[in-house]
Structure formats: C-alpha cells, structure tokens
Amino acid sequence: MKKPLRVTITGAAGQIGYALAFRIASGDMLGKDQPVILQLLEIPPAMDALKGVAMELDDCAFPLLQDIICTDDPNVGFKDSNVALLVGARPRGPGMERKDLLEANGKIFGPQGKAINDHASRDVKVLVVGNPANTNALIAQANAPDINPRQFTAMTRLDHNRALAQLAGKTGQHHTAIKGMIIWGNHSATQYPDIAHCTVDGKGAKDLVDEGWYKDDFIPTVQQRGAAIIKARGASSAASAASAAIDHIRDWHLGSNGEWVSMAVPSDGSYDIKEGVIYSFPVICKDGDYEIVQGLDIDDFSRERMDLTDKELREERDGVKDLL
Ligand SMILES: NC(=O)C1=CN([C@@H]2O[C@H](COP(=O)(O)OP(=O)(O)OC[C@H]3O[C@@H](n4cnc5c(N)ncnc54)[C@H](O)[C@@H]3O)[C@@H](O)[C@H]2O)C=CC1
Numbered sequence: 001m002k003k004p005l006r007v008t009i010t011g012a013a014g015q016i017g018y019a020l021a022f023r024i025a026s027g028d029m030l031g032k033d034q035p036v037i038l039q040l041l042e043i044p045p046a047m048d049a050l051k052g053v054a055m056e057l058d059d060c061a062f063p064l065l066q067d068i069i070c071t072d073d074p075n076v077g078f079k080d081s082n083v084a085l086l087v088g089a090r091p092r093g094p095g096m097e098r099k100d101l102l103e104a105n106g107k108i109f110g111p112q113g114k115a116i117n118d119h120a121s122r123d124v125k126v127l128v129v130g131n132p133a134n135t136n137a138l139i140a141q142a143n144a145p146d147i148n149p150r151q152f153t154a155m156t157r158l159d160h161n162r163a164l165a166q167l168a169g170k171t172g173q174h175h176t177a178i179k180g181m182i183i184w185g186n187h188s189a190t191q192y193p194d195i196a197h198c199t200v201d202g203k204g205a206k207d208l209v210d211e212g213w214y215k216d217d218f219i220p221t222v223q224q225r226g227a228a229i230i231k232a233r234g235a236s237s238a239a240s241a242a243s244a245a246i247d248h249i250r251d252w253h254l255g256s257n258g259e260w261v262s263m264a265v266p267s268d269g270s271y272d273i274k275e276g277v278i279y280s281f282p283v284i285c286k287d288g289d290y291e292i293v294q295g296l297d298i299d300d301f302s303r304e305r306m307d308l309t310d311k312e313l314r315e316e317r318d319g320v321k322d323l324l
C-alpha cells in the first residue's frame with residue numbers, strides 16, 4: 001500500500017469544506033489507490049460542527065481514509081501537510097465584489113502561510129480557494145519564505161469549467177470535446193475567458209460562434225457566474241467549487257495528460273505579465289508539476305483584457321502591502 005498523503009482543509013465545516021472532504025476521502029482527488037489522512041482546520045466556534053463532519057466521515061468507512069485530525073491550531077492543521085486547501089474565509093453576499101472581502105479575509109492567510117512555512121511538508125501543494133483567492137495566495141506565499149513560491153496557487157478552475165459549460169451549450173457539443181480553454185488573470189469580474197485558442201471537436205471555436213455572442217454573452221456570463229449562483233441559491237457556489245478544487249489538485253498531482261487547464265500561479269514574466277502577482281494562465285501539469293503554456297499569439301483584444309485583470313491584481317496587492 002502507498003504511504004498516506006496528508007491533506008489539510010481549512011474551513012472544513014463550511015459549505016465547500018463539507019463538499020470536499022468526502023470526495024477526497026473517497027479517492028477522487030489523489031487517486032483510488034492513494035490513502036489519505038485528513039487534517040481539518042476550523043476556528044473555535046465551528047469546532048462542534050467540525051466534529052459532526054468527522055463523525056460522518058467515520059460513518060462512510062472509506063477504505064482510503066487512514067485518520068482524521070480536527071483542530072483549531074494552524075500549527076497542527078498544517079503539520080507535514082502534502083496538500084493544503086485554503087478554503088476557510090468569509091464568502092461574499094449579494095452586491096459585493098470578491099475584493100470587498102480582502103480586509104476581513106486577508107488577515108487569515110498571513111498566519112496560515114507562516115504555519116505552512118514552519119510545519120508543512122517541503123513539497124506541499126497549496127491551493128487557495130477563499131476569496132479574493134489570488135491575492136490571499138500572494139499573502140500566504142509571502143509569509144512562507146522557505147517554501148518554493150511556485151507551490152502557492154489559487155483557483156480559477158471553476159471559471160475554466162464554467163467556460164467549458166457555456167461553450168458546450170452554445171455549440172451543442174459535450175464539454176469533453178473542447179480543448180484549449182483559457183482563463184487569464186484574477187478570479188474576479190475582470191478575469192478574461194479566452195476562446196481564441198480553443199477547439200471544439202477539432203474545429204476552431206471562434207469559427208463556430210459569432211463574435212457578438214463571444215464578447216457580449218460568453219465573457220460576461222463566465223465573469224459573473226459566481227454572482228448569478230449567489231442570486232439563485234442565496235449562497236455562493238459550493239459543490240462546483242469543491243469539484244474544481246479537486247480537478248486542480250488532481251491534475252497538478254497526477255498530470256493533465258497534455259491538456260491545458262487554468263491555474264492561478266505566480267507570474268514569471270510569461271505573456272508580459274510581470275512577476276509579483278498570482279495570475280491565471282493556461283498550464284500543462286506533468287510529474288507533479290505545472291508549466292505555463294508558452295508561445296501563444298495574443299491579439300489586441302486579448303492583450304487589453306489580460307492587462308486589465310493584471311492591473312486589478314496589482315491594485316489588490318497594493319491594498320495589502322502590510323500583510324506581504
Ligand atoms: N476561488 C473560487 O473559485 C471560489 C471561492 N469561494 C470562496 O471560498 C470561501 C469559503 O466559502 P464557503 O465554504 O461557501 O464559506 P462558509 O462560510 O460556508 O465556510 C467557511 C468556513 O471557514 C471557516 N473559517 C473562517 N476563518 C477561518 C480560519 N481562520 N481558519 C480556518 N477556518 C476558518 C468558517 O468557520 C467556516 O466554517 C469564501 O471566501 C468563498 O468566497 C467560493 C466559491 C468559489
């Protein structure tokens with residue numbers, strides 16, 4: 001049997017945490033042959049609810065689940081962690097933008113970054129889900145100087161999957177027929193869902209849809225999908241967010257089989273996005289690592305949108321200077 005991997009979930013008693021823990025324990029994220037230990041981190045007022053989650057996990061009798069650790073101490077929660085899912089944070093309500101959460105949530109990610117630095121496995125893969133995800137990831141990264149900065153990522157896979165669903169619906173094809181989808185930039189309303197390099201069943205996506213639909217329907221629908229879910233459900237996306245987090249880590253850990261997926265990762269100058277922000281790029285995952293897809297042609301329409309979302313990320317960064 002493989003050695004168990006330790007997976008930390010923060011905010012594990014919250015709605016995304018509740019949707020995540022069971023799927024991870026059943027092997028959906030790290031593989032059906034990979035034992036796991038769940039390290040569930042919450043804040044003191046949620047510890048009773050967390051106990052209930054652990055009781056239900058016990059009651060599932062998952063063959064791969066080796067142990068469950070429930071704690072409100074980040075130093076315990078991140079101890080030897082191989083995968084850290086930073087979900088615990090306040091969600092937005094109607095009428096809010098995700099960056100409105102920066103003040104309330106930003107303070108969570110500095111101490112958690114430090115606890116990761118001090119206690120996690122040196123190869124820990126960190127995914128920040130709590131909003132505003134990209135800038136929270138930057139805060140965690142800045143507080144973990146001993147961990148390779150590339151190991152801090154934020155989630156735009158939900159946006160990527162939403163974009164696949166919209167294009168599949170429009171073209172009448174299954175979403176598995178779509179290749180080369182890209183989300184650029186911030187997990188916010190400035191994100192740029194780009195179909196310029198996309199194919200649907202081998203045909204160029206741009207030739208299959210009219211430009212008006214692409215610019216006036218597709219792009220805003222994907223950008224505003226989180227708000228639309230909040231309006232419909234009265235609460236933000238949870239099961240779909242958990243599913244996207246599982247996709248993100250599964251591909252990073254096990255590989256994306258040559259497919260492009262979107263991950264918000266530290267910018268390295270690719271596509272003229274200067275270092276210093278956590279920006280969503282198309283990546284290919286292989287051997288437990290990711291590489292930004294290089295050499296794509298960027299037209300003026302794309303350039304403008306890629307720069308706009310970059311500008312927003314740098315403004316968010318300036319707003320949290322004291323936490324970096
Ligand atoms: N990146 C993305 O695509 C998405 C991000 N989100 C974000 O994920 C976050 C969580 O959403 P939900 O699960 O719906 O919220 P929720 O309110 O149901 O759960 C959040 C949980 O985090 C816990 N928590 C708060 N501070 C904590 C801390 N310092 N340490 C550990 N746990 C802590 C709370 O006690 C609560 O149980 C929100 O910020 C939301 O906006 C949601 C959907 C998609």
Ligand SMILES: O=C([O-])CC(=O)C(=O)O
Binds near residue numbers: 098158229230236
């Ligand atoms: O919209 C929100 O606040 C939650 C979220 O990030 C999403 O669903 O994309």
